[in-house]
Amino acid sequence: MFQTFDSASDSAQAASRVSALREQLEALDLTGFLVPRADEHQGEYVAPCSERLSWLTGFTGSAGAALILRDSAILFVDGRYTLQAAEQTDGNIFQIESLVTNPPRSWMKASLPSDARIGFDPWLHTIGEMRSMREALVRRGVELVPVANLVDKVWQDRPAPPVKPLTIHPLQYAGETAGEKLDRIGEVLREANIAHTVLTDPSSLAWLFNIRGSDVPHTPLALGFAILSAHGRPKLFLHPGKLSIETKAYLTQLADLHLPEMLESELTALASSEASIGLDPALAAEKLRAIVEAAGRNVEDFKDPTRLPRAIKNAVELVGSRNAHHRDGAAVASFLAWLDRQTPEELDEIAVVEKLEAFRRETGEHFQMPLKDISFDTISGSGPNGAIIHYRVNTQSSRKLSSHELLLLDSGAQYEDGTTDITRTIALGQAYDEQRQRFTLVLKGMIAITRLRFPEGTRGVDIDAFARTALWQHGLDYAHGTGHGVGSYLAVHEGPQSISRRGTEKLHAGMIISNEPGYYKPGHYGIRIENLIAVTPAEEIAGGDIPMHGFETLTLAPIDRKLIAPELLSAEERAWLDEYHARVMQEIAPLVDEETRTWLEAATAPL
Incomplete structure (x- = not known):
């Protein structure tokens, strides 16, 4: 199993751990210390040695921050994790605030005395974050003090950093050699008049050098840094224990290899040479800015030059994604057919996760494209657990299924040719009228995004409301982005694109994005429907004036017809659903066994 079910949350230890941290505050004469859910690379998935927020608070979500003060503590989480944070943390220790509407800088501006001194680890906060924080707090007289991480000082059994072997990502799946990518990115630096930049995002390293690793859960990344130059060879900072003879020989052709601890001295030398240094304020650590400025140079804001090219998939990557989704669709259909034959009360949430992963393994082996990993911990939420947006089942929380409840199942897979992510909400028995109504409103939003045509320059923020309109008309909404x-x-x-209120990146042909509106009734059930879609090239529309982009649906799996209220769908929406299900039947049925094929025929029948 790629997923484990041990509970990583341990709020019982929070009191003693927070107390130990407060002793460090006193020793350094600090008012408080910020603990973000971050590592030096600012990635969503972090190695166990970087799970400082979870270790300290018990909260295991993928986004959040804590502010530990002498006599109080605040945990900041976004809307996905409000219920989870309340369940996982000790309410006698932590006050929960919104990471979106009242983030740490706003809370501190309103609540801290003017002589407060707040410590922070400059490796764990971005340049942009600290810039905003200083702007908010400097007039208040609050001092932000860079210090060595205080959690590390009191975390006695902290795991060692990962040193796992990396692999070369084959050209047949990458579609472009690393040398070609380096030439492209070098030209971006030259056009921007940037002499050097630091890549801090391991996804950027993976894409640019066509390598993959296993340093963090479920995402094939090798943690490291790179310095790219407008002229001259890149410098790649990786632990040598990650390199085999083959991978070292491959990378040596592309870059100069250095130990990770040499990054500071190499960056200092480049900054001292009066060359321009560009750093991405949204991704680069504040520590890197401090290194450059200590050497006498000012940092120029410069977006990670690989981020947009990485997001715009080439033709080979798109073919790989389609193939991965066909394979994954067969696994999901086989699972759904199996689930429909079971007595719900004989299963629990963990059994569901185990069986789905088994189908993915078997299907991958059958088609000679092994399942490399799941793409995240499967969300298997029955009944009230489905209302916890990013619920992670463990041995303590796992519930028995019930024929009177819904099951929200959000899962994905990592194959060498593509990454998948799919959510289906399943009625385990007869659905109630309210559930059918709200499921159909969510479905209307998902269909609205899928059917959109939009002009060049459209951003995710421009279309997010289409997914919410049907819900809004009934006084309903959901507290997460749409894609x-x-x-x-x-x-x-993967950024920079998203369909959300913060989705300011333009949508370009070749981008893959999720389409996943939802609805959550705390204490009762959750609903989410998710397909992955790819932005298609702009095309002329008969009688129109401007070419329009659209979306190609990649995910192929039935949507539960028991939960659909057909009378709430327009003729166009019904036609789309029937066409989608006909496509699922046509493309997935040949890939599954006869028993699943029979089930699939009924599951994809026209409304």
């Missing part, structure tokens, strides 16, 4: 970017055998959450 996130997805990598090519890389991170299942």
Whole structure:
């Protein structure tokens, strides 16, 4: 199993751990210390040695921060994790605040005394984050003090950093050699008049050098850094224990290899040479800015030059994604057919996760494209657990299924040719009228995004409301974005594109993005329907004036007809659903066994 079910949350230890941290505050004469859910690379998935927020608070979500003060503590989480944070943390220790509407800088501006001194680890906060924080707090007289990480000082059994072997990502799946990519990115630096930049995102290293690793859970990344130059060879900072003879020989052709601890001295030398240094304020650590400025240079804001090219998939990557989704669709259909034959009360949430992973393994082996990993911990939430947006089942929380409840199943897979992410909400018995109504409103939003045509320059923020309109008309909404970017055998959450209120990146042909509106009734059930879609090239529309982009649906699996209220769908929406299900039947049925094929025929029948 790629997923484990041990509970990583341990709020019982929070009191003693927070107390030990407060002793460090007193020793350094600090008012408080910030603990973000981050590592030196600012990635969503971090190695166990970087799970400082979870270790300290018990909260295991993928986004959040804590502010530990002398006599109080605040945990900041976004809307995905409000219920989870309340369940996982000790309410006697932590006050929960919104990471979106009242983030640490806003809370500190409103609540801290003017002589407060707040410590932070400059490796764990971005340049942009600290810039905003200083702007918010400097007039208040609050001092932000860079210090060595205080959690590390009191975390006695902290795991060692990962040193796992990396692999070369074959050209047949990458579609472009690393040398070609380096030439392209070098030209970007020259056009921007940037002499050097630091890549801090391991996804950028993976894409640029066509390598993959296993340093963090479920995402094939090798943690490291790179310095790219407008002229001259890149410098790649990787632990030598990650390199075999083959991978070292491969990378030596592309870059000069250095130990990770040499990054500071190499960056200092480049900054001292009066060359321009560009850093991405949204991704680069504040520590890197401090290194450059200590050497006498000012940092120029410069977006990670690989981020947009990585998001715009080439033709080979798109073919790989389609193939991965066909294979994954067969696994999901086989699972759904199996589930429909079971008595729900004889299963629990963990059994569901185990069986789905088994189908993915078997299907991958059958088609000679092994399942490399799951793309994130499967969300298997029955009944009230489905209302916890990013619920992670463990041995303590796992519930028995019930024929009177819904099951929300959000899962994905990592194959060498593509990354998948799919959510289906399943009625385990007869659905109630309210559930059918709200499921159909969510479905209307998903269909609205899928059917959109939009002009060049459209951003995710411009279309997010289409997914919510049907819900809004009934006084309903959901507290997460509608869609996130997805990598090519890389991170299942990939920027810069998104469909959300913060989605300011233009949508370009070739981008893969999720389409996943939802509805959550705390204490009762959750609903989410998710397909992955790819932005198609702009095309002329008969009688129109401007070419329009659209979306190609990649995910192929039935949507539960028991949960659909057909009378709430327009004729166009019904036609889309029937056409989608006909496509699922046509493309997935040949890949599954006869028993699943029979089930699939009924599951994809026209409304």
